[in-house]
Amino acid sequence: MxxxxxxxxxxxxxxxxxxxxxxxxxxxxxxxxxxxxxPELGVxxxxxxxAIGLVRSDxxxxxxxxxxxxxxxxxxxxxxxxxxxxATSAGGFAAARVAGRxxxxxxxxxxxxxxxxxxxxxxxxxxxxxLTLGIAGVPVGRGRARxxxxxxxxxxxxGLDALHFGVGGVLWKREGERIPRPEKEPEPVPIEEPxxxxxxxxxxxxxxxxxxxxxxxxxxxxxxxxxxxxxSEAGALLAEYGGEQPVQVRAPGFxxxxxxxAGGAVSLERAPEQGAIVxxxxxxxxxxxxxxxxxxxxxxxxVTNAPPGPVLLDVVGxxxxxxxxxxxxxxxxxxxxxxxxxxxxxxxxxxxxxxxGSVLGQIQAIAEAMGDGHLLLRGGSxxxxxxxxxxxxxxxxxxxxxxxxxxxxxxxxxxxLGESEIADGxxxxxxxxxTLTPLRSAP
Amino acid sequence: MIALLMAFALSADVHVVRDGETIETIAxxxxxxxxxxxxxxxxxxxxxAQVPPGTVLTxxxxxxxxxxxxxxTAVSGSGEVTTPSGTSPLxxxxxxxxxxxxxxxxxxxxxxxxxxxxxxxxxxxxxxxxTCIRIVAxxxxxxxxxxxxxVTQGSVEIRAIxxxxxxxxxxxxxxxxxxxxxxxxxALEDAGSARTEAIGGDVAVMGSGAEVxxxxxxxxxxxxxxxxxxxxxxxxxxNPTLPTAGGTLRTPDFEWTGVDGAxxxxxQVSIAPDFSDIVYATESPRPELRPDxxxxxxxxxxxxxxxxSFDLTGFEGPASTPRRVAMPAGIGQ
Numbered sequence: 001m002x003x004x005x006x007x008x009x010x011x012x013x014x015x016x017x018x019x020x021x022x023x024x025x026x027x028x029x030x031x032x033x034x035x036x037x038x039p040e041l042g043v044x045x046x047x048x049x050x051a052i053g054l055v056r057s058d059x060x061x062x063x064x065x066x067x068x069x070x071x072x073x074x075x076x077x078x079x080x081x082x083x084x085x086x087a088t089s090a091g092g093f094a095a096a097r098v099a100g101r102x103x104x105x106x107x108x109x110x111x112x113x114x115x116x117x118x119x120x121x122x123x124x125x126x127x128x129x130x131l132t133l134g135i136a137g138v139p140v141g142r143g144r145a146r147x148x149x150x151x152x153x154x155x156x157x158x159g160l161d162a163l164h165f166g167v168g169g170v171l172w173k174r175e176g177e178r179i180p181r182p183e184k185e186p187e188p189v190p191i192e193e194p195x196x197x198x199x200x201x202x203x204x205x206x207x208x209x210x211x212x213x214x215x216x217x218x219x220x221x222x223x224x225x226x227x228x229x230x231x232s233e234a235g236a237l238l239a240e241y242g243g244e245q246p247v248q249v250r251a252p253g254f255x256x257x258x259x260x261x262a263g264g265a266v267s268l269e270r271a272p273e274q275g276a277i278v279x280x281x282x283x284x285x286x287x288x289x290x291x292x293x294x295x296x297x298x299x300x301x302x303v304t305n306a307p308p309g310p311v312l313l314d315v316v317g318x319x320x321x322x323x324x325x326x327x328x329x330x331x332x333x334x335x336x337x338x339x340x341x342x343x344x345x346x347x348x349x350x351x352x353x354x355x356x357g358s359v360l361g362q363i364q365a366i367a368e369a370m371g372d373g374h375l376l377l378r379g380g381s382x383x384x385x386x387x388x389x390x391x392x393x394x395x396x397x398x399x400x401x402x403x404x405x406x407x408x409x410x411x412x413x414x415x416x417l418g419e420s421e422i423a424d425g426x427x428x429x430x431x432x433x434x435t436l437t438p439l440r441s442a443p
Numbered sequence: 444m445i446a447l448l449m450a451f452a453l454s455a456d457v458h459v460v461r462d463g464e465t466i467e468t469i470a471x472x473x474x475x476x477x478x479x480x481x482x483x484x485x486x487x488x489x490x491x492a493q494v495p496p497g498t499v500l501t502x503x504x505x506x507x508x509x510x511x512x513x514x515x516t517a518v519s520g521s522g523e524v525t526t527p528s529g530t531s532p533l534x535x536x537x538x539x540x541x542x543x544x545x546x547x548x549x550x551x552x553x554x555x556x557x558x559x560x561x562x563x564x565x566x567x568x569x570x571x572x573x574t575c576i577r578i579v580a581x582x583x584x585x586x587x588x589x590x591x592x593x594v595t596q597g598s599v600e601i602r603a604i605x606x607x608x609x610x611x612x613x614x615x616x617x618x619x620x621x622x623x624x625x626x627x628x629x630a631l632e633d634a635g636s637a638r639t640e641a642i643g644g645d646v647a648v649m650g651s652g653a654e655v656x657x658x659x660x661x662x663x664x665x666x667x668x669x670x671x672x673x674x675x676x677x678x679x680x681x682n683p684t685l686p687t688a689g690g691t692l693r694t695p696d697f698e699w700t701g702v703d704g705a706x707x708x709x710x711q712v713s714i715a716p717d718f719s720d721i722v723y724a725t726e727s728p729r730p731e732l733r734p735d736x737x738x739x740x741x742x743x744x745x746x747x748x749x750x751x752s753f754d755l756t757g758f759e760g761p762a763s764t765p766r767r768v769a770m771p772a773g774i775g776q
Contacts, residue, residue, distance in 0.1 A: 335737040
């Protein structure tokens with residue numbers, strides 16, 4: 001047996017347009033005669049069209065089209081009227097029937113069920129009554145236009161007369177809401193407690209009109225709406241909001257603005273493409289952005305704006321040099337905490353207070369990276385021998401380092417001598433030292 | 444493709460069975476006692492059958508019930524959404540029909556508006572970082588708003604609603620949490636359990652056919668196959684001290700008072716005073732936070748921060764009163 005299916009989609013008139021006979025007399029969706037007189041109907045009539053294929057038990061096969069008007073009930077069944085016409089290899093045919101659909105598992109978003117119909121078919125053999133028994137998948141999907149499929153058997157007075165198949169679409173009123181627009185929702189159909197229906201805001205005819213440059217700007221509708229909406233579509237929601245506070249308007253690449261909730265026009269100012277960096281250093285740190293020095297405040301913080309993109313921060317102070325990679329984001333502020341300066345030790349030989357050649361390079365580097373930072377120098381020594389002599393040795397070591405730092409260019413007012421360190425623990429070379437400790441402020 | 448369409452098409456309004464409810468009382472709540480048979484039919488239940496608390500029933504289409512879609516009202520960082528039309532990045536104002544999957548990445552926050560009645564308000568859900576949820580149902584009913592989501596990963600927070608919220612139900616493999624005034628969190632844990640924290644209203648937690656009432660300021664844990672744990676008291680938040688109220692965020696230094704019994708603290712920064720738009724969150728073991736880097740938008744109307752405390756068992760308490768801070772002078776100029 002040759003089976004075939006033809007796909008056929010028909011453009012439908014929208015119920016809102018009033019082009020269908022059922023809805024044309026009732027421009028408001030919730031006020032159609034069918035709904036008004038059938039309280040059990042929870043949804044609007046569905047209008048459909050399908051391409052059908054037909055294979056008769058006596059051989060001829062053909063194709064045609066069918067138009068349906070369905071009345072889905074709120075529970076698990078629906079009634080529909082069908083008109084179809086077409087031709088087989090034996091001649092033309094036309095049929096009309098009333099059918100019922102009983103669903104095994106139906107929601108408003110579709111279901112699969114049994115179809116039972118009764119009607120009559122007229123073809124070259126004459127006019128005969130027919131029963132239809134089949135399965136139907138109806139309307140599947142969440143949009144306004146949905147799929148419909150079905151297959152079934154036509155039973156005439158002489159028994160099985162034909163098998164038919166159909167694929168098409170139906171026009172379904174219900175659709176998902178992008179944003180709440182109570183004025184467009186159907187009137188609630190009361191069951192038992194009409195007083196418990198949701199209270200929908202009345203929307204005045206004169207909706208606030210907001211004009212925003214640039215196109216594509218969004219308006220924030222405050223509570224209880226709480227939603228962003230395109231400026232061109234914000235009128236109804238602003239009417240629903242009903243407040244008097246100015247509302248926010250935003251557009252990518254533009255500075256935010258406000259506009260009167262009652263309506264008005266605003267032209268947003270283009271935002272400069274820039275971000276900000278807040279460098280959190282130490283007082284006296286010298287900060288350079290991509291090599292350019294910027295001034296810090298007395299607490300060591302610098303705030304600067306820069307075009308979006310990567311930047312290299314060089315931070316110098318207290319004898320340290322820190323490099324920090326950062327990225328400036330458009331409209332974003334980045335706080336960067338610079339690694340704090342750490343204490344540094346300069347080591348000496350046993351009994352010596354002379355700055356040896358091996359540490360001169362270290363001292364030179366510290367002197368060149370002082371910035372405006374302050375250092376406290378405390379000399380130390382290993383514990384063997386006379387304690388007073390060791391203290392004096394520690395002092396001389398600190399003075400030697402200070403002198404070397406100043407000779408290398410460090411400002412004298414930033415290098416401070418402190419008390420000698422008292423060594424503890426077993427003797428060792430790490431105790432023969434001067435410790436350079438960063439100070440946030442001069443002692 | 445057909446299977447995908449059907450999967451989304453089969454999403455519908457739902458009702459979570461509470462302790463003491465029967466199919467008949469649920470049908471009566473829906474406005475028509477005769478719907479009991481339809482409800483059983485929709486859920487494959489035999490005539491006369493009842494179901495235990497925590498069961499999620501699919502409801503038939505009911506006159507007056509307006510099915511809605513969730514709407515993304517705020518996004519910070521990144522995330523993805525999978526809807527019947529495909530997968531796309533999370534963005535503000537996108538609509539999420541039932542069946543949609545919404546996920547935030549490790550850097551992402553998102554706020555979804557669930558059911559709205561257009562007059563009194565709406566219910567909001569915040570996805571914290573590394574969180575995935577599926578929209579189960581979003582409905583405005585004559586009796587009030589009703590929303591249900593399933594958390595498959597991470598943590599969500601239902602914002603507290605002044606003046607009466609709608610029913611919001613959070614499902615997970617471990618259990619069900621439902622409340623009618625918002626103000627609760629549900630967090631999935633590594634062991635497969637789920638933690639519910641009531642931080643702004645009373646909620647009910649259900650699992651394995653048992654229901655536990657969790658009062659505001661309490662928490663309960665559900666483990667698959669077990670009844671919810673008895674409620675435990677949550678820790679109070681610390682009191683923010685630095686930056687001072689109304690002060691400037693010149694350095695990224697935050698301090699608050701310590702809380703006895705706290706294992707750690709969580710800090711959030713938002714660009715909205717109601718924390719519907721969170722832009723930063725992190726943890727600290729001490730009542731202070733000094734991040735090396737902090738990245739915040741500055742073309743905003745303000746910045747607010749708050750802290751919470753969590754205990755040794757992971758329960759996190761309510762947040763401190765939001766404290767506003769100002770951007771340092773010179774930014775954006």
